[in-house]
Amino acid sequence: MDKKEKKMKNKALVEALASNDVFEQNADGLDLSDKKKKKSKSDKESKKRKAVEVADDGDRSETSSELGEPVNSRSKSGKEKKSSKKVKVVDSEDDDVEKEAENPNAVTRFRISEPLKAKLKEKGISSLFPIQAMTFDTVYDGSDLVGRARTGQGKTLAFVLPILESLVNGPFKSSRVTGYGRSPSVIVLLPTRELADQVFEDFKFYGRALGLDSCCLCGGMQYGPQEIALKRGVDIVVGTPGRVKDHINRNNIDLRSLKFRVLDEADEMLNMGFVDDVEFILGKVADVNKVQTLLFSATLPDWVKNITSRFLKASKKTVDLVGNEKMKASKDVRHIVIPCSDSERSQLIPDIIRCYSSGGRTIIFTETKESASELAGLLPGARPLHGDIQQSQRSVTISGFRSGKFLILVATNVAARGLDINDVQLIIQCEAPKDIEAYIHRSGRTGRAGNTGVAVTLYDPRKSGRIARIERDSGVKFEHLSAPQPIDIAKSAGASAAESVTQVSDSVIPPFKSAAEEMVNSSSLSAVELLAKALAKLSGYTEIKSRSLLTSMENHVTLILEPGKPIYSPSFAYSILRRFLPEEKVESVKGMSLTADGYSAVFDVKTEDLDAFLTGQANAADVSIEVLKSLPKLQDREQSRGGRFGGGGRGGFGDRRNGGSRFSGGRGGGRGGFSDRNNRFSGGRGRNFGGGGSRSSW
Numbered sequence: 001m002d003k004k005e006k007k008m009k010n011k012a013l014v015e016a017l018a019s020n021d022v023f024e025q026n027a028d029g030l031d032l033s034d035k036k037k038k039k040s041k042s043d044k045e046s047k048k049r050k051a052v053e054v055a056d057d058g059d060r061s062e063t064s065s066e067l068g069e070p071v072n073s074r075s076k077s078g079k080e081k082k083s084s085k086k087v088k089v090v091d092s093e094d095d096d097v098e099k100e101a102e103n104p105n106a107v108t109r110f111r112i113s114e115p116l117k118a119k120l121k122e123k124g125i126s127s128l129f130p131i132q133a134m135t136f137d138t139v140y141d142g143s144d145l146v147g148r149a150r151t152g153q154g155k156t157l158a159f160v161l162p163i164l165e166s167l168v169n170g171p172f173k174s175s176r177v178t179g180y181g182r183s184p185s186v187i188v189l190l191p192t193r194e195l196a197d198q199v200f201e202d203f204k205f206y207g208r209a210l211g212l213d214s215c216c217l218c219g220g221m222q223y224g225p226q227e228i229a230l231k232r233g234v235d236i237v238v239g240t241p242g243r244v245k246d247h248i249n250r251n252n253i254d255l256r257s258l259k260f261r262v263l264d265e266a267d268e269m270l271n272m273g274f275v276d277d278v279e280f281i282l283g284k285v286a287d288v289n290k291v292q293t294l295l296f297s298a299t300l301p302d303w304v305k306n307i308t309s310r311f312l313k314a315s316k317k318t319v320d321l322v323g324n325e326k327m328k329a330s331k332d333v334r335h336i337v338i339p340c341s342d343s344e345r346s347q348l349i350p351d352i353i354r355c356y357s358s359g360g361r362t363i364i365f366t367e368t369k370e371s372a373s374e375l376a377g378l379l380p381g382a383r384p385l386h387g388d389i390q391q392s393q394r395s396v397t398i399s400g401f402r403s404g405k406f407l408i409l410v411a412t413n414v415a416a417r418g419l420d421i422n423d424v425q426l427i428i429q430c431e432a433p434k435d436i437e438a439y440i441h442r443s444g445r446t447g448r449a450g451n452t453g454v455a456v457t458l459y460d461p462r463k464s465g466r467i468a469r470i471e472r473d474s475g476v477k478f479e480h481l482s483a484p485q486p487i488d489i490a491k492s493a494g495a496s497a498a499e500s501v502t503q504v505s506d507s508v509i510p511p512f513k514s515a516a517e518e519m520v521n522s523s524s525l526s527a528v529e530l531l532a533k534a535l536a537k538l539s540g541y542t543e544i545k546s547r548s549l550l551t552s553m554e555n556h557v558t559l560i561l562e563p564g565k566p567i568y569s570p571s572f573a574y575s576i577l578r579r580f581l582p583e584e585k586v587e588s589v590k591g592m593s594l595t596a597d598g599y600s601a602v603f604d605v606k607t608e609d610l611d612a613f614l615t616g617q618a619n620a621a622d623v624s625i626e627v628l629k630s631l632p633k634l635q636d637r638e639q640s641r642g643g644r645f646g647g648g649g650r651g652g653f654g655d656r657r658n659g660g661s662r663f664s665g666g667r668g669g670g671r672g673g674f675s676d677r678n679n680r681f682s683g684g685r686g687r688n689f690g691g692g693g694s695r696s697s698w
Ligand SMILES: Nc1ncnc2c1ncn2[C@@H]1O[C@H](COP(=O)(O)OP(=O)(O)OP(=O)(O)O)[C@@H](O)[C@H]1O
Pocket: 010, 124, 125, 126, 127, 128, 129, 132, 149, 150, 151, 152, 153, 154, 155, 156, 157, 297, 298, 417, 418, 419, 420, 444, 445, 448, 449
């Protein structure tokens, strides 16, 4: 997307947000548009004149939509507004000026100095996003702040801009330490190195315009250059807690004259086992009353809100643009779930990428480092990113992905938070994460800053419980789709191939013409059929296979068995099949699952066995078997195991030749395939906010 296009999209987002689309529901779930209609005009005007409204205390923290219009206190006087409305629009430039005058979030309406405005303009930013507009004055004027907005809504600039202005032109102008060897005025802590690097780049870019120097202190990098930068003196330190703590212990940083402390992705940092380091670092200021503390994230679970009093002043403000709204994940993302067995993932993923990535970048999330490396090795043009990869290689990988050297990144949760990479069109999660926050952040790597994106989550159809939980807790409404069928993908690949053929210069025809004529004359196929074969070859399709709906396996079809009475367990379904099918056919069934109503069983069979199953049913009274066109709602594995109707059963899921459940095979071992044995999210939470979490499990 070029800069102009991006700018237009951003503009549209700002207008939509400013028109309050995002605040349709207030914290009580009431429709604000109705509420608003009832309000008198003067009421509205007075609200507009008000400074950014924020809750005064974490205890009354759900300010969400009640903050309503993101209007800045520095808006022009009524008189100025009137006169700007009178301006006759003569061309698009005047139009722009008028729009800016009417836009409450225009950069010009905030206490942002000219050099910074110029830098924002360079990035195509002329208007602040709501989280930025609603927090600017609060931060600039000296309050501690808890800020929450959905992923990709610009939380980084929400602290970068007011901090920079406050240091140079605002309240800290006179007290800020300057000169060679100065100690930092700002410390920003983030949970991952990649994220620290990204935020450092923002501080560097915007800070330089105001003569402020920044440095990045991340683990995995040499100490030497970091020590030199600190010795020279910097204004802003951005880093991960472990390395920052190391520098403090080595007496390389003195935080006694600190003005700002920022915890970005605060919940993750505290959840990751960094809490002791964070407390150690935050405790190094001389007088906490002279320091402002800002805490940001797209997800602020209650346990984080409860501990903010440890770090923030009682007078802190809260700006929560998500609040009690049901939908907590990005609204600009299409959330899709597709059933798929573990063993089929690496075959299915390329089809999903062809179908949904629109030619842009894709990030695939796995649960473990091993599975990230393994999958990246299986997908052409993909690179892995996880905590076992050396930092220098991690940096090369991220910059290669950013610059488009390769388009598929296979990562653990190390890439789940905060990463802002242009043109990520598709997120694939190899399995539904246990954690609702993980789902929100992973899917939020696409659909950023007003762009749209797709997030596909693969799931074992008999473990749909996690999908239902995510849906319930995040407010996401999943589109339940089946695997893209190769025939559909081939159709779209054929269309692209045809398009590329039309672009080939006519000058190549003469040398190929005689071969083409020879083909047409000697073949029993028509010219169109031959051309179709040529397009198939061109797009890499020499054979079209089908995929089943249940396990997404190639050359399998999904059948539904209805015996006209309840099916108590998967083993009961097997016993019904045994009545009219030879044992080897029954044993070849894959993914045996029960439907949610308990009256049918769904399973995959090889396409070549389809006839045996369909004709076999004639030998069993009252039993019907049909090919499924779409997958019905299935029982969760636990539900089937318990026996919905109390029957229990032997729990014999799937291909029993593989020792019971083929879906559970590989978990925690085997080929290392997509195991969640290292899930660092488990536990920790609540237990004094995760002291036991493991940093290295990414
Ligand atoms: N006012 C603005 N106008 C246009 N683009 C903006 C504006 N503010 C930020 N952006 C862009 O929006 C993108 C997302 O911003 P940012 O990474 O700060 O989001 P975030 O809310 O921190 O997301 P996450 O929760 O995923 O960390 C960035 O590319 C940033 O440059």
